Amino acid sequence: MLSCTKNEEPTAPEIKGSRVYIVNNLSETVSIYDEVKDTLFEDVIITGVTPNDIYQVGGLAYIVNSGFGGVPSIQVIDLSTNEIIKEIQLPPGSNPWAITKSANRFFVTLSARNMVYIYDSNLNLIDSIKIGKWPEGIIYYKNSIFIASSGLKPDYTYDVGYVYVLKNPDSIPIIDSIPVKTNPQDFAVSPEGEVFVLCTGDYNIQDGWILEIDPESLLIVDSLHIGGYPGDITYAQQRIFASDWFNGLLIYDLATGKDTIIPTGYGSSRLFAKDEKVYLTIFSGSEMNYLLILDALDYTIEKKVELGVGKGAQAVLVYKEEL
Amino acid sequence: MKLLVILILSQIYWQDTIVVQADYTKRFTSFTFPYNFHYINLDIAGPDLNGLPGIVPLLGANYGTITLGGTTPEENTILLNGIPLTDPQSGYTDITLLPRDMISGIELIHSGSVFSGSNGIGGIVNLLPSEGGMLGIRLGKYRRSFFLSPLSTPKINFSFYYEAFPDSFSYQNEFNKEVYYRNTKYTKKALYWRSSIMIPFSFIFLVRESGAPGPEGSTLTASKEEKLYGFRITKEIGKILFSLSGNEHFLKYIGTDNIDTHRTRAIYTHLKYSWVYCGLNLDEVVSTKIEKRWKYDAYFKLEKTINLRYLDLNAHLRLDHFQNFNMVPTWSLSLYRKFGRNMFFFVNFSSNFRSPTFNELYWPEDRFAAGNSELKPEYSKNIDAGLRMLLPNIFITLSLYHKNIKNKILWTSDGKWIPKNFSRLKTAGIEWEISWETQRWFSIYFSGNLLRAYENDKPFIYRPNISYLISSKILNLVKLQVSYVGERPARLNSPKKLPAFYLINMKVEKNITFKKYIFLIKFGIENILDCNYEIIRGYPQPGREFFLNLNIKRGYYETLYIHNPTNIILDLAFLYKE
Numbered sequence: 001m002l003s004c005t006k007n008e009e010p011t012a013p014e015i016k017g018s019r020v021y022i023v024n025n026l027s028e029t030v031s032i033y034d035e036v037k038d039t040l041f042e043d044v045i046i047t048g049v050t051p052n053d054i055y056q057v058g059g060l061a062y063i064v065n066s067g068f069g070g071v072p073s074i075q076v077i078d079l080s081t082n083e084i085i086k087e088i089q090l091p092p093g094s095n096p097w098a099i100t101k102s103a104n105r106f107f108v109t110l111s112a113r114n115m116v117y118i119y120d121s122n123l124n125l126i127d128s129i130k131i132g133k134w135p136e137g138i139i140y141y142k143n144s145i146f147i148a149s150s151g152l153k154p155d156y157t158y159d160v161g162y163v164y165v166l167k168n169p170d171s172i173p174i175i176d177s178i179p180v181k182t183n184p185q186d187f188a189v190s191p192e193g194e195v196f197v198l199c200t201g202d203y204n205i206q207d208g209w210i211l212e213i214d215p216e217s218l219l220i221v222d223s224l225h226i227g228g229y230p231g232d233i234t235y236a237q238q239r240i241f242a243s244d245w246f247n248g249l250l251i252y253d254l255a256t257g258k259d260t261i262i263p264t265g266y267g268s269s270r271l272f273a274k275d276e277k278v279y280l281t282i283f284s285g286s287e288m289n290y291l292l293i294l295d296a297l298d299y300t301i302e303k304k305v306e307l308g309v310g311k312g313a314q315a316v317l318v319y320k321e322e323l
Numbered sequence: 324m325k326l327l328v329i330l331i332l333s334q335i336y337w338q339d340t341i342v343v344q345a346d347y348t349k350r351f352t353s354f355t356f357p358y359n360f361h362y363i364n365l366d367i368a369g370p371d372l373n374g375l376p377g378i379v380p381l382l383g384a385n386y387g388t389i390t391l392g393g394t395t396p397e398e399n400t401i402l403l404n405g406i407p408l409t410d411p412q413s414g415y416t417d418i419t420l421l422p423r424d425m426i427s428g429i430e431l432i433h434s435g436s437v438f439s440g441s442n443g444i445g446g447i448v449n450l451l452p453s454e455g456g457m458l459g460i461r462l463g464k465y466r467r468s469f470f471l472s473p474l475s476t477p478k479i480n481f482s483f484y485y486e487a488f489p490d491s492f493s494y495q496n497e498f499n500k501e502v503y504y505r506n507t508k509y510t511k512k513a514l515y516w517r518s519s520i521m522i523p524f525s526f527i528f529l530v531r532e533s534g535a536p537g538p539e540g541s542t543l544t545a546s547k548e549e550k551l552y553g554f555r556i557t558k559e560i561g562k563i564l565f566s567l568s569g570n571e572h573f574l575k576y577i578g579t580d581n582i583d584t585h586r587t588r589a590i591y592t593h594l595k596y597s598w599v600y601c602g603l604n605l606d607e608v609v610s611t612k613i614e615k616r617w618k619y620d621a622y623f624k625l626e627k628t629i630n631l632r633y634l635d636l637n638a639h640l641r642l643d644h645f646q647n648f649n650m651v652p653t654w655s656l657s658l659y660r661k662f663g664r665n666m667f668f669f670v671n672f673s674s675n676f677r678s679p680t681f682n683e684l685y686w687p688e689d690r691f692a693a694g695n696s697e698l699k700p701e702y703s704k705n706i707d708a709g710l711r712m713l714l715p716n717i718f719i720t721l722s723l724y725h726k727n728i729k730n731k732i733l734w735t736s737d738g739k740w741i742p743k744n745f746s747r748l749k750t751a752g753i754e755w756e757i758s759w760e761t762q763r764w765f766s767i768y769f770s771g772n773l774l775r776a777y778e779n780d781k782p783f784i785y786r787p788n789i790s791y792l793i794s795s796k797i798l799n800l801v802k803l804q805v806s807y808v809g810e811r812p813a814r815l816n817s818p819k820k821l822p823a824f825y826l827i828n829m830k831v832e833k834n835i836t837f838k839k840y841i842f843l844i845k846f847g848i849e850n851i852l853d854c855n856y857e858i859i860r861g862y863p864q865p866g867r868e869f870f871l872n873l874n875i876k877r878g879y880y881e882t883l884y885i886h887n888p889t890n891i892i893l894d895l896a897f898l899y900k901e
Contacts (some may be wrong), residue, residue: 030816
């Protein structure tokens with residue numbers, strides 16, 4: 001049978017050891033930075049449409065493709081071969097945002113549907129739950145799923161933001177919620193049992209905040225005004241790191257209460273912390289994109305990796321493979 | 324035999340200009356025209372616009388255009404029988420506004436700034452209205468249309484067109500699931516009036532009500548209401564040639580929580596006396612987005628042709644003065660030669676430019692985008708060369724082009740979409756047309772492009788390296804068209820590609836002559852393979868469509884009506900007079 005279309009897929013190079021996966025939102029690829037060889041492998045994996053998140057479970061990574069201009073999907077990557085081994089479709093127009101996993105289930109926020117889809121560990125759909133308004137970031141922590149309901153409305157203004165909590169996520173979840181500041185987007189957790197939620201504000205009148213939530217009582221126990229244009233948050237070495245689109249990297253030392261700003265240039269985007277390092281992507285649609293690798297203790301930039309022009313570098317994941 | 328007749332006719336009508344067939348119907352094109360020029364008969368080429376020489380179609384849903392030589396839409400000027408269609412606010416010409424039955428051919432010239440001023444880097448495209456029919460009806464799976472020409476003679480034409488498309492169609496997505504692409508509906512109405520009695524003029528009035536679907540998966544439910552008026556008048560008074568043309572666009576965009584209206588007006592005047600040209604172009608926009616703005620472009624041009632011993636030379640020097648920019652000079656130099664009666668060679672060097680559009684300059688800063696009032700014009704240096712050859716029953720044209728565009732304006736996303744002068748686009752290509760007619764039972768037309776388009780040294784989005792079209796007519800009964808579009812980048816700065824695709828169209832048509840009328844009955848299938856394909860990512864195109872078409876023509880058009888396309892396109896600059 002004559003086929004009317006054809007396409008060729010790239011072959012992935014073999015990369016071993018510690019490496020960084022950078023999701024390029026505009027070019028819709030994943031580049032891999034080999035930390036051992038100090039080498040960037042550009043566009044190793046072709047993602048789905050508008051990739052927004054990458055999440056690791058064991059030797060697999062899960063990419064959430066929001067699907068603007070195409071079909072939303074989740075792609076599963078075998079990190080040992082850097083090849084896509086599975087891809088499932090999500091509802092058209094649902095704008096999936098992020099993914100996390102409890103003990104046995106995956107949870108995916110579908111922003112445009114105000115829902116969370118629940119999958120088993122093989123990505124078979126088993127349930128869905130209505131959650132707030134335009135849910136975005138999602139994490140699993142201490143047998144609870146935390147969901148940032150941004151409150152985004154169709155006219156691009158914001159209702160009150162909420163954090164929804166699904167307790168007992170692996171059987172019949174119990175839903176609770178906490179009102180927070182404007183546009184909660186993402187979370188960071190500490191080994192000490194603290195959950196931090198980043199509320200970006202509306203990039204206009206409402207400023208950005210970081211709120212600390214007690215995961216047991218679900219009360220807001222502390223807050224930090226950060227203003228500006230925050231985008232992502234992570235935790236490392238008793239410090240909170242938040243990216244700010246214009247101002248760079250904001251760091252708050254929880255032990256000393258000291259805050260620091262590291263100027264990184266325009267486009268400070270997504271964060272990932274691993275061991276004593278913090279990884280930050282610098283996004284650009286027209287100029288060079290970068291991956292910055294910082295020492296989480298003294299804040300020195302140990303490495304600045306050029307990722308290519310106009311790639312739209314966003315989500316980042318560090319994978320340390322045992323050799 | 325037919326070609327011999329045409330050659331004799333050409334001697335009568337155009338004296339020393341040899342006119343030949345560019346396809347296997349009764350359409351004609353100039354042989355010794357010293358520019359990179361093509362004439363395309365859409366009855367031969369089919370409805371898909373793929374694989375045509377020089378042309379890259381960029382079609383979305385109820386929005387789309389064509390560009391030349393891998394350039395962007397704003398770098399091209401698009402006309403309908405000399406009527407300017409381009410919307411000065413966006414710099415874009417939405418050719419999907421036109422009913423499909425309205426257009427029978429396309430003529431194009433690469434590298435046209437010495438004729439059009441701005442928007443000439445790619446070139447000039449002149450869409451040719453269908454004329455000669457009285458009545459046509461099409462019943463298709465998707466598209467239903469009719470046209471009526473109560474007055475249709477070589478000197479005057481008055482036609483009405485109607486076309487409708489349904490609210491959705493199904494297609495298979497990349498997961499091989501059948502899904503629906505929605506909000507695709509439209510109704511188009513058009514009135515076209517042309518007269519060459521006393522004062523030659525053309526007039527067009529178009530209305531479209533349509534959905535404005537977002538890309539695949541989008542929940543956007545917007546709609547559009549559009550109107551376009553356009554006209555062109557030419558007059559010769561003594562040795563002075565005068566032309567006045569213009570258009571008015573109205574667009575009402577109805578979104579889920581907003582209504583935007585945009586009204587633009589454009590007036591273009593040209594005067595020619597001997598080898599001196601001048602003109603004034605005025606553009607105005609009144610928009611809920613960019614409020615009321617206007618700009619002018621005044622130009623002065625000299626043009627001279629010199630006959631040398633071994634080569635002929637045609638040169639243009641043009642100066643444009645814009646409201647927001649200093650003087651912009653453009654020039655063109657053509658060297659050409661006719662070898663015997665059968666072969667013609669040309670090479671053309673030119674500089675071209677395009678000025679920023681109203682949207683690029685003044686779009687108000689919102690959540691997603693902002694204009695950039697600091698933008699400068701784009702400039703390009705172009706080289707075109709070509710060879711045309713006429714052999715018994717065969718016409719061959721082979722052209723090469725190279726466009727080196729600096730200061731290129733592109734909208735880029737750095738948090739917000741902002742147009743910048745940051746980019747450099749280099750395109751180079753080879754395009755060809757070969758038509759061959761053997762006896763009366765078989766004809767074939769083969770055209771295509773090899774294109775290399777690089778933006779900042781990376782492959783440019785949506786520009787295929789190869790596209791071609793093979794069209795053939797068998798036994799004067801069956802027309803078969805096969806087009807191929809190669810892989811092309813789906814994203815900027817990315818190896819991600821849209822897949823290559825083939826389209827096959829077929830129709831069976833039969834003429835029945837009754838007294839002075841010709842009844843033409845067509846039955847056909849478009850996209851026989853039911854190919855799921857996209858030209859612009861996220862905008863699926865309809866699949867297989869069966870249709871039945873009935874046309875009634877006046878017979879004398881078959882013998883008397885001779886169309887000389889070069890006159891119409893270059894009337895813009897009076898290179899040749901009618």
